[in-house]
Amino acid sequence: MAKRKTLKSDIARIEPDRITVHGLDLAQDILGKLNLGDMAFLEMTKRIPTPQESAVFNAIAVTLVEHGVSANAIVARMTYTGAPEAIQAAIAAGLLGMGGGMASGMVSEARKTGSMENAARMLQEAVPDPNANIDLDALANKIVQSHADSRVIPGIGHHFHVPTDPRTGRLFEIARANGFEGPYVKLIQLIAKRAQETYGQVLPVNAPGAIGALASELRLPWQIVRGISVVARAIGLVGHILEEMRDPMSREIQVRAQEEAGSRPRDA
């Protein structure tokens, strides 16, 4: 066949006696030195994080692992019940609902996943060069004005965690302690402040907003943010599948729904 392009990958090289990842020797430079979050940072940025970057990146990823009996968890549990021989499929099924959401259809998981991605995007588009001298106050004001119609600003406000999201303060604290309280963190905080003043509502920075800001401080492009979320959630799904093995709930959920919805008569 015609070869139009030579295939090329710079990620890993596997030789009989040596494996390298982004130029680092897996056995000597990585194993025992990087934790799983650091390894994810390496995959995403092609370099080992500094200790400060490691602290912030791991905090972001850890925040995203567990969400209780979310739709993802129920999907993974139901899929496990149907195909217990293939737990990779249960994890994969659980991940498939982590969409970005779109305009009118934004609901539940889509809203959560999309919010973080959208917050990072909004911040990075507003501040393309974080080292430039920017009037963040004016920028925050402009952003709040531009969302005045819907009053829905990515990363701002929460229907449940009121008045504040318990994760936000801690994430900002970790950012500060590690020298990452830069323009993106400041901007999202100013947006929240200005939104509260403008709309007269309690509108704290929510966890997706804080994560969007921290990812931006780490110079991670917004397009990657969903990836962090997906791998973190995969970890949480393993926990739910293990619980489903020991103490199942998926069959009960299904039977109740089936009977109530009328697709099966109720048990006498």
Add this chain to the structure above:
Amino acid sequence: MAKRKTLKSDIARIEPDRITVHGLDLAQDILGKLNLGDMAFLEMTKRIPTPQESAVFNAIAVTLVEHGVSANAIVARMTYTGAPEAIQAAIAAGLLGMGGGMASGMVSEARKTGSMENAARMLQEAVPDPNANIDLDALANKIVQSHADSRVIPGIGHHFHVPTDPRTGRLFEIARANGFEGPYVKLIQLIAKRAQETYGQVLPVNAPGAIGALASELRLPWQIVRGISVVARAIGLVGHILEEMRDPMSREIQVRAQEEAGSRPRDA
């Protein structure tokens, strides 16, 4: 790179002015002549079904399309809600629970999917050559005896459709009308009869059992049977996703489960 093997596919050939599938011209020989079930038969057997085969194969596939608010349907609906921009992912997620089931973990979907596959396998292993002269009565007796411990015979009995499965009689009728009431149909009927006598329970041939027998009459290897089930179910899932678009239930199911399970406080 070393080329160890030449790639080869005999399924389709796509040329600028002509597309062939298993040697048939798509535009001239297939479109307008084969229905979707016939096309599936062509994909699975490399030939066009006879009208009789078409009738039986389409009946099998149609039977497998719809199962009400099954776990698959709930999974597809939840995934759609999370990622409305990717309905292919919602369908895929719904299919992932169609496992074969295994020994101790056999539940719900796994049981259903596995039952059909296992019934076909049991019948085809018992009667490798359907044209041979076989004492089906003795064979049925032997099979029932070999399942005496668990009393669970693939394709026999149903916990819900008692005393008879409403699909079974009609499927056998269609088989008979099309000349497919051969040794596999007779064998599964004899197994059911003998199992009832032996165990003293009402044990009809269930739909998976009838389908396993009919697929065997069509000379479809048992390994393919799950494939028929998967594509049929994909069609049913589209119906459920469409209903979820108009009248959603997945979010309500999730919120209730989350609250009852204690991972979120109940609304006041």
Add this chain to the structure above:
Amino acid sequence: MAKRKTLKSDIARIEPDRITVHGLDLAQDILGKLNLGDMAFLEMTKRIPTPQESAVFNAIAVTLVEHGVSANAIVARMTYTGAPEAIQAAIAAGLLGMGGGMASGMVSEARKTGSMENAARMLQEAVPDPNANIDLDALANKIVQSHADSRVIPGIGHHFHVPTDPRTGRLFEIARANGFEGPYVKLIQLIAKRAQETYGQVLPVNAPGAIGALASELRLPWQIVRGISVVARAIGLVGHILEEMRDPMSREIQVRAQEEAGSRPRDA
């Protein structure tokens, strides 16, 4: 937990002695009477197709089944090789790449899937009421003008099937023979004609364009069109998985890519 909404599904009702789908008795009204394409039509529209609708709908679906060694087929084959115990997962994996595509990122499968959906959308938005008296010529002209910048009109032109797509003529023939040569078919043909005149290129209606028009003639909302494509492709993937079982190619494809890309030394 708080019950905010009663779950409700109108698709199927499963009782011990009777199963109904959209009010029809599965055993009596459906089995032996509907083929698999008709059943898909029932799932999508809640009613049995007329013989003419059946002919057109089945032709659409059959057209979409097989695409040779497409990315979907390779993905399904590789997944089967990795998890041969779970062919539902191989089919699901193959479906996941059937995205809708987006502006700048439109490539390969995304382009194909999106094209059909986008063609249906374009036609249905242009002609919301197919019974109204519309100047189709003016409409075609307007549509061609509005795409003058990119010169990419959904459903028009093909980089490979030149000068004509072998499927298009046959699909229109089937539509005509069954009384479905209405405003949508006429409009897409006029768009192609006008685009050729305006851009001075050979720009036939392609298969996705013909299917988008025929689906519109069947009054199927454009949002459903991707669903038809997904279930049809699932059928094709079964064929590829069966071929992979008999005569595998996925491992060879992977090893060559791995070696050429430099992530593994080439065999001596």
Add this chain to the structure above:
Amino acid sequence: MAKRKTLKSDIARIEPDRITVHGLDLAQDILGKLNLGDMAFLEMTKRIPTPQESAVFNAIAVTLVEHGVSANAIVARMTYTGAPEAIQAAIAAGLLGMGGGMASGMVSEARKTGSMENAARMLQEAVPDPNANIDLDALANKIVQSHADSRVIPGIGHHFHVPTDPRTGRLFEIARANGFEGPYVKLIQLIAKRAQETYGQVLPVNAPGAIGALASELRLPWQIVRGISVVARAIGLVGHILEEMRDPMSREIQVRAQEEAGSRPRDA
């Protein structure tokens, strides 16, 4: 509907001002204290790892992240190309091939994934109580004898990493440094030694074998082992999707395969 069972989950509790995971306060006890590997350990064992457990568990997980241009990576890349708007689907698709493998069908990914799981299972079934006084030499001998027919022992030997797997020594070193060189590590090393003597071949402990042993030392049930692998690989797939965004290879791989396999004429 009848409620047969109360739903219950002990993993997380999400309250407006507080989120707990396995009884730990997410903001105070987890964020900034646990890295992503530790969080996975918490999800799998319901407790925070000791520093020594953390070192060993993170090393296992990190080892499993990257495998170059594997089938999973190609599948994820192809799926991304087809549906760039849904990277969660690309990751999910890549995971679906991580099957457990089965007797005769054991190939490629299935072999790798299965090997680790099977090694852990073999070790844990041989030594159900790691604190008991066991004659490991006799046990190793017995295990080697019982595999004499196939000469394939889970976790032993490698077709590519000869004479030794570069990961194995380092993993054992990390185990030793952290006090985890217990009966499972010793047993797999004895099995390798005895297999070499018995079969007269170079048969080192491979990385899946070392990981199976270390997971057993950490008292992780063998059923969980595939879960670690799946989440680690998800991280690696993000790296491959990012590379595909910047420098794509999937389309080239597909076009070459399609042309060589004969489903499309070669370009002139």
